[in-house]
Amino acid sequence: MTGGVVNLRTARKQRARARKRADGDASAAKHGRSGAERRAEAQRVQAEKRHLDGHKREQ
Numbered sequence: 260m261t262g263g264v265v266n267l268r269t270a271r272k273q274r275a276r277a278r279k280r281a282d283g284d285a286s287a288a289k290h291g292r293s294g295a296e297r298r299a300e301a302q303r304v305q306a307e308k309r310h311l312d313g314h315k316r317e318q
Contacts, residue, residue: 292300
């Protein structure tokens with residue numbers, strides 16, 4: 260007959276969690292990277308620039 264007893268309250272909470280997770284994923288995709296990721300990228304670019312500038316030859 261049926262697969263078993265289903266607790267409706269638990270099922271409703273699971274659906275709500277899944278919906279919130281999907282909304283959060285969509286928001287993360289829309290707004291991009293976190294502040295820490297942006298700062299880390301900026302520091303990496305700055306370090307690369309310093310490294311290259313340190314190897315320039317004087318003319």
